Amino acid sequence: MARLRLMITRGKEVRYVSHLDFAGTIERAIRRAKLPAAYSEGFNPHMKLAFASALAVGVTSDAEYLDIELTEELDLASVETRLKPQLPEGIGLKAAKYMGKRSQALMAVVNLATYEITVPLATGAVWETAAASINKFNSETKVIYIKESPKGRREIDIKEYFAAPVAIRPVTDKQAAIIIGLSIKITPEGSVKPAEVLTALAVNFGLPIDKDNALINRTGLYVTDGRVCRSPIEL
Amino acid sequence: MRSLDPVSPAILSRVMKPARYTGHEWNSVVKNSSAVTVNFALAMPDVYEVGMSNLGLKILYQILNDRPDTFAERVYAPWVDMEAEMRNAGILLYTLETKRPVAECDIIGFSLQYELSYSNVLNMLDLAGIPVLAAKRGEEHPLVVCGGPCAFNAEPMADFVDFFILGEAEEVISEVAAAIADWKQAGKPGGKPAVLKQLAKLQGIYVPGFYEVEYHDDGQAAGIRPLMPEAKPVISKRVIKDLDAVTFATKPIVPFIEIVHDRIMLELFRGCTRGCRFCQAGILYRPVRERKMETLINYVQELVDNTGYNEISLVSLSSADYSCLSPLIKQLIARFKQQGVSVSLPSLRIDSFSIDLAKQVQQVRKSGLTFAPEAGTQRLRDVINKGVTEDDLTEAVSAAFKSGWSTIKLYFMIGLPTETDEDVAGIAVLAQRVSDLYKQITGRKGAKITVSVSSFVPKPHTAFQWFGQNSIEEIERKQKLLRSLIKDRSISLSWHDARTSFLEGVFARGDRRLGKVLLRAWQNGAKFDGWSEHFNYDVWMDAFAAEGLDPAVYASRNRELSEFLPWEHLSAGVDKSFLAREWQAAQNAAFTPDCRREQCGVCGVCQGLDVKIIDRGQA
Numbered sequence: 001m002a003r004l005r006l007m008i009t010r011g012k013e014v015r016y017v018s019h020l021d022f023a024g025t026i027e028r029a030i031r032r033a034k035l036p037a038a039y040s041e042g043f044n045p046h047m048k049l050a051f052a053s054a055l056a057v058g059v060t061s062d063a064e065y066l067d068i069e070l071t072e073e074l075d076l077a078s079v080e081t082r083l084k085p086q087l088p089e090g091i092g093l094k095a096a097k098y099m100g101k102r103s104q105a106l107m108a109v110v111n112l113a114t115y116e117i118t119v120p121l122a123t124g125a126v127w128e129t130a131a132a133s134i135n136k137f138n139s140e141t142k143v144i145y146i147k148e149s150p151k152g153r154r155e156i157d158i159k160e161y162f163a164a165p166v167a168i169r170p171v172t173d174k175q176a177a178i179i180i181g182l183s184i185k186i187t188p189e190g191s192v193k194p195a196e197v198l199t200a201l202a203v204n205f206g207l208p209i210d211k212d213n214a215l216i217n218r219t220g221l222y223v224t225d226g227r228v229c230r231s232p233i234e235l
Numbered sequence: 236m237r238s239l240d241p242v243s244p245a246i247l248s249r250v251m252k253p254a255r256y257t258g259h260e261w262n263s264v265v266k267n268s269s270a271v272t273v274n275f276a277l278a279m280p281d282v283y284e285v286g287m288s289n290l291g292l293k294i295l296y297q298i299l300n301d302r303p304d305t306f307a308e309r310v311y312a313p314w315v316d317m318e319a320e321m322r323n324a325g326i327l328l329y330t331l332e333t334k335r336p337v338a339e340c341d342i343i344g345f346s347l348q349y350e351l352s353y354s355n356v357l358n359m360l361d362l363a364g365i366p367v368l369a370a371k372r373g374e375e376h377p378l379v380v381c382g383g384p385c386a387f388n389a390e391p392m393a394d395f396v397d398f399f400i401l402g403e404a405e406e407v408i409s410e411v412a413a414a415i416a417d418w419k420q421a422g423k424p425g426g427k428p429a430v431l432k433q434l435a436k437l438q439g440i441y442v443p444g445f446y447e448v449e450y451h452d453d454g455q456a457a458g459i460r461p462l463m464p465e466a467k468p469v470i471s472k473r474v475i476k477d478l479d480a481v482t483f484a485t486k487p488i489v490p491f492i493e494i495v496h497d498r499i500m501l502e503l504f505r506g507c508t509r510g511c512r513f514c515q516a517g518i519l520y521r522p523v524r525e526r527k528m529e530t531l532i533n534y535v536q537e538l539v540d541n542t543g544y545n546e547i548s549l550v551s552l553s554s555a556d557y558s559c560l561s562p563l564i565k566q567l568i569a570r571f572k573q574q575g576v577s578v579s580l581p582s583l584r585i586d587s588f589s590i591d592l593a594k595q596v597q598q599v600r601k602s603g604l605t606f607a608p609e610a611g612t613q614r615l616r617d618v619i620n621k622g623v624t625e626d627d628l629t630e631a632v633s634a635a636f637k638s639g640w641s642t643i644k645l646y647f648m649i650g651l652p653t654e655t656d657e658d659v660a661g662i663a664v665l666a667q668r669v670s671d672l673y674k675q676i677t678g679r680k681g682a683k684i685t686v687s688v689s690s691f692v693p694k695p696h697t698a699f700q701w702f703g704q705n706s707i708e709e710i711e712r713k714q715k716l717l718r719s720l721i722k723d724r725s726i727s728l729s730w731h732d733a734r735t736s737f738l739e740g741v742f743a744r745g746d747r748r749l750g751k752v753l754l755r756a757w758q759n760g761a762k763f764d765g766w767s768e769h770f771n772y773d774v775w776m777d778a779f780a781a782e783g784l785d786p787a788v789y790a791s792r793n794r795e796l797s798e799f800l801p802w803e804h805l806s807a808g809v810d811k812s813f814l815a816r817e818w819q820a821a822q823n824a825a826f827t828p829d830c831r832r833e834q835c836g837v838c839g840v841c842q843g844l845d846v847k848i849i850d851r852g853q854a
Contacts, residue, residue, distance in 0.1 A: 014259065014491065016257050018492070021492050028543030031545065032540065057248070057253070086543070088261045213245045
């Protein structure tokens with residue numbers, strides 16, 4: 001048995017695929033690639049796949065990680081040559097590495113996610129107003145957001161999840177669109193979604209954006225102790 | 236080639252299951268549309284999950300895209316939320332492969348599986364910016380073709396469709412593509428009428444515009460007359476003589492989202508010769524033609540390699556009738572188990588042989604077993620020529636309970652010809668017997684028996700095509716009666732809406748006049764009629780009233796054997812005289828044996844279409 005860690009991308013072609021369906025898609029690609037995947041026992045055997053963190057529908061990613069159990073340690077070059085041609089458009093294999101048997105589960109170690117959100121400014125809005133809203137958000141110590149979930153309404157302080165201030169830059173010319181950079185902690189108690197941050201920025205801080213047309217991209221997932229920041233594949 | 240998506244993220248993030256509309260699935264084919272001669276849009280007038288599960292369309296997609304001169308793309312009915320967004324934003328119905336307007340294709344082909352999807356055909360054409368009436372379409376619009384089982388009574392759709400394909404389209408689709416390619420390359424001489432004349436010369440092609448319907452004084456259809464020499468008086472279905480020799484869908488598209496049949500679909504054979512008198516498919520797909528076991532195993536290898544699916548479903552009208560089923564299942568399990576691939580059997584005949592098979596196929600264990608006695612009493616099962624007895628059922632269910640199953644689904648119909656209240660009560664009796672058997676065999680309670688009761692709809696080209704369908708009131712009375720008779724808490728009962736079955740019956744045996752009703756009902760909002768949350772009975776009844784037609788005349792009236800039937804010019808190869816004999820035999824509850832292993836019933840299909848039954852077990 002060997003634990004293989006993969007770094008993959010999720011492009012615009014597959015951004016609307018749910019996390020569960022995305023996992024199924026990867027599973028079928030692995031089967032087509034004939035990687036020596038290990039299966040669970042029982043009536044309905046399933047491939048042993050574990051993702052670092054679920055990605056919301058509509059969000060693209062430059063850096064998704066997953067672990068897969070193999071029955072034998074196939075060399076990494078073969079993994080790449082077999083798997084790459086079997087991945088659908090929009091899913092790219094970036095890196096692969098074998099992890100030690102005692103390495104911790106991906107989901108348990110990843111504790112930071114970074115995002116870039118490209119969003120059009122609202123009609124008539126100017127860059128200066130946008131920059132001012134972001135500055136105001138950054139200067140607050142507490143921002144209460146009401147999270148609605150099937151479990152009910154819950155008040156959270158979204159600032160608690162910020163590992164760095166929100167960054168903002170114009171796309172090209174200052175009138176059209178902005179790019180917002182987020183650095184968000186993933187804690188055992190939960191996290192905050194980039195779409196929720198965007199809502200808070202628009203509603204509570206007057207960020208003048210066409211929120212519905214935002215394109216959210218996860219730029220990285222990290223393991224950090226507060227000082228050093230490494231990707232799960234660098235562990 | 237366009238690469239720009241016509242749909243904005245704002246729209247896609249607002250609709251349910253947006254991955255229905257974004258394409259890029261594994262094995263989807265993208266060609267440069269300007270580098271081919273014929274651009275085809277393959278359509279199903281239903282949602283993505285239903286359309287993507289249709290085996291026929293998968294096969295046609297592969298055959299058409301294997302042709303270097305043709306590009307076939309897909310399109311399905313957007314769900315109502317997406318349709319509203321599209322209409323609001325002025326987005327035309329687009330193909331999933333290149334996201335270009337469907338109207339830019341040369342031809343759009345719909346698979347008609349079910350009468351209640353007709354309104355969706357109109358809706359999709361309209362959403363594509365294509366006039367729904369064939370007569371209103373110009374040379375700039377695509378040709379509209381329909382195929383599938385409903386094409387065997389094309390008349391209610393005749394106003395909207397340029398031509399129909401009868402029978403197995405993989406036999407003729409290349410000839411259709413070639414005819415259109417030749418016509419286009421020659422600069423479209425003579426326009427659409429010329430290419431339609433060319434197509435009408437092919438066996439299996441029906442161009443409704445080349446025929447005129449004659450009516451009696453009372454408005455009933457009296458006959459149909461060809462208007463030109465190219466239009467044959469009778470159009471015979473296309474049929475494949477040797478299924479091993481044609482393309483199968485070995486490289487099907489693997490969707491990102493879960494579809495209805497999200498697994499390898501392995502078609503063992505076409506046709507069924509058991510001769511159930513209610514069954515239209517049993518007539519339309521005659522005769523039985525089996526594939527060789529080696530062919531099937533090679534297909535599965537290709538399918539596993541090409542898709543990455545880990546489940547094989549055996550799909551045929553009655554998979555347990557495949558002559559080499561037991562060795563096939565053993566080989567499939569032996570060969571593919573290592574790769575985590577399992578086999579499932581969806582439809583089981585009622586006997587203990589089936590249980591032995593089900594035991595081999597452990598996948599079935601968790602989902603339960605399904606049996607279809609169809610009728611509650613032996614008399615009525617004889618009327619419909621079901622050919623199974625209560626002993627068969629008892630034996631099969633006992634074997635299942637002994638082998639550890641506890642969930643059994645039983646399918647029945649109500650409203651069958653000659654049915655009495657005693658027959659309806661028989662359904663409850665039979666279900667109770669199954670429940671009691673579980674207690675006898677296992678010594679405990681806890682069986683889960685689901686009784687699913689559909690309302691019988693007489694279909695054209697069957698022995699019951701002359702039968703007057705039970706009225707809505709009568710079906711509802713029988714449903715109520717049955718409900719009152721089921722007391723055991725281990726039995727749960729479900730039934731179909733009698734009103735949808737009524738409408739299905741009207742269109743199944745309708746004539747060309749129904750085009751006006753369909754058009755009006757669609758204009759007044761009818762769509763997704765097969766989906767209970769969208770079915771609006773009043774819209775349909777208003778449309779009938781406005782057009783001065785009585786739906787009951789189509790559905791509820793017993794038809795005379797001498798009467799002209801609106802589908803008489805469309806032939807499935809089975810003689811009308813055979814159906815009449817079967818209709819008579821039904822009245823006498825007389826059994827007609829399986830023509831494959833016993834006596835030929837002289838239905839006419841083998842002789843008339845020069846095609847033989849292929850039974851690999853006999854070879």
